[in-house]
Amino acid sequence: MATDTDPEGGGIFGGEGETDRDRTGNAVVNWMENLSEAAYAYLLLLPATALLALIAFYPLVMTFIMSLQEDRTRGLEPLGGFVGIENYVNILTGNARLARQFMDVTMSTSFPFIEFGVPILQQALFVTLGFAVISVFFETIIGFGQAYVLDQDFRGRRWVRVAIILPWAVPIVIQGMVFFLLFQPEVGFGSDFMQWLGVFGADPLADSQDSFIIVLVADIWKSAAFMALLILAGLQSVDRSLYDVARVAGASPLQRFKMITLPLVLPALLVAMLFRTMDAMRVYGLIESTAGCTTVPSLTCLVVEAMFGGTRIYATAAAVAFMTALVIGLIISVYVFFFRDTEGGLS
């Protein structure tokens, strides 16, 4: 777009260079003003890039370097000698110095060829992946449903909108306390009710599986509203006349949804899902305020525990942190890779 006009524009500016200098009296300003649109954009991006490099990439590199060293729990020096990828090997084989492991899987000769050292819901990687996939799936479905309802015209729509967005307004820790108390047998009805249904055991907040479900439901309850909002924004940008055309052409409601609504909303939907996936991969506060990190260990839980657990294992903490960044990066690149051709411009 702009590039079409730039060479031309540059020529014009070049020709009038002298008059420009006369006008501003400043070579730097002149140079800047004579830049092409694209070059000027890059110039403006430079400070932000430098800042990003300083606060994001530099710590990441330092973390990686730390993670290649040895833990030292005594003495003034927090880190020992270079040990290569030993910390990563320990993390990936379930031998890290942590109460809950990143992953603890061994190969076996019989079906299904893998064995879990500890139950799968006590391994941070699988807890986090499972949480992210399931929560984003349900949040998208429910959020889409909510947005679809909100997009219609009906009496009292304003109130329904407020009601739907309400959970999103509740602070995470408050919400965590609500679910914590709900499942305290002496206080809330949650335990008895779920036990009566036969879903939960006697002490759900002490059980990894029950607690995983609790955290999951809490997150879906809260974040579906966020999804609904972003999808609603997408829905409202759809040109209504398209539906009229479709109706005249005899399209069924399903066809209208498949051929008009979905393709047009998809970019907004993908961005929303990307945000939610990133958020879900980082889950920590909700867990810490309900079941606790020992019962439901997420990747962030592991980093916090290694860093602030009390025993100085900074190298292990760095390795876990780097692995976490890597895992999240990989998941995000799935989106970028598979949806690069869509209109959302994720790539």
Add this chain to the structure above:
Amino acid sequence: MQAIKDPESGCHAKMGHNTTGHDRSVSLSRRQYLTGASLAAVTASVAVTGCLGGARDENTIVMTGDTDFEEAMRGDDGPSVQDALWDAGLDDDITVDVQASVDDTDQRMQSYQSTLQAGRSPPDIFMMDSGWTLPFILREQTTSMTEALPDDVVDTVEEEYLDASLETARHPDTGDLHAIPLFPDFGTMQYRRDLVEDAGYDTSGWDTEPPSWEEFAQAAADARDEAGVDFGYTTQAASYEGLSCCTFNEVMTTWGGAYYGGVDTLFEAGDREITVDSEPVLDAIRMMRAFIHGDDDPHALDGYPEIAPSTIVQWTEEEARGPFAAGESVMHRNWPYSIGISGVEEEFGEDLGVMPMPYAVSEDEAEFEGTGGSAHALGGWHLVLNPNTERPEMALEVIEAFTQEVVMARIFETLSFIPPKVELLDEFDPDETGPVARYSEQIQQAAEDAIPRPVTDVWPEQSSVMAQEIHAAYRGVKSPEEAMGDLHSRLEQSEADVRGQDGD
């Protein structure tokens, strides 16, 4: 699709228009944009730097603490700790400012960890939990009090303070004190004397001679049934530090068990016997399983009734105290603060009984050195000098003042913190200082039988592993043998990590 393309092409047209035609308007907007942006940046940074900084009074010593301690220092409701410090000989010019932080011990540890790692001050004095002072000492982030304080002060502390507390404040290699205990704390067994008496038990001797665990459980069950209350016994068994350091440590020790083969190896990791899967430890778990699950549990110890709700596996201090305070439990294990709340006249008053911890194996019969008999988990807090302080002399003067009896008395009166010279308890009048002083005999006996947790540089990581496995065994997810077997191998790995480090 058309709907989206249209606005985009509109956008193209607009931008093209701007870049080609009116170069003057472009240059102006660029310059204005830059000027505006940099002005905003400058204003913001000036505002931020203006907010930071701020000097403190040059005669103020900052120490960390919680909000209660902060109020006591200022004397919001009555005589202040500050006055007591001055009475104890602290220079009148020196004031102590308590920087109140969160109540949660883990979070306080985390914030101290970053403060010390960054070499920051203030605070000049830290209040550290006796459960995690040693890791800081081993990381050389503390100063030797034995060297820094005057000899006579050190001598008094060494002679008159509770030994078990001092052990958690010493450098294991040199034996020097690196912290000065502020107050010790002990797990205590509290009970409803009225309910137990009504069920036909004679509790007159329990103040000094506790029942066995078997008798205790029977009394709890009978009193519960007789009085129609919900529970016989509430305690803390969530998977957290309190389980490994304290509640299980107590039960295990009263069975003659130990994590590391006795009390001599508590503070030196790396080369010690791991005895978590020995028979006394397993028996302790089996008894707790009987308390929680009753006869149905194949791993429960015979002859012990079900007295505790299974929910204790998700309870810490306050959740466990709730039912007891509400009159719905006969027995309750907690720290003395709970005595201070439940022992007042408006609550249970004299009906609140406190007994030494029941036990199953006497000291003579215990398998491991120093275990058996009553055992009370040792808690409490220490004062630690920040090595980065800019005012070491003044800070030391403050620490010295804290070793004076007048200050300990004031702290007990205002906060019910037990003095580190435990005998001082005899001198307090319960009518003036609150219900804790009424149980001074039991608390002094608890001090004698105090069992510290095995704090080392790797204790925090070992503690969470212990809590996890003990928790799994309590809940019945694993058999006692399986859980303690797993724990054994995990602890072995952790001990090996420390050994490797010493080899360097």
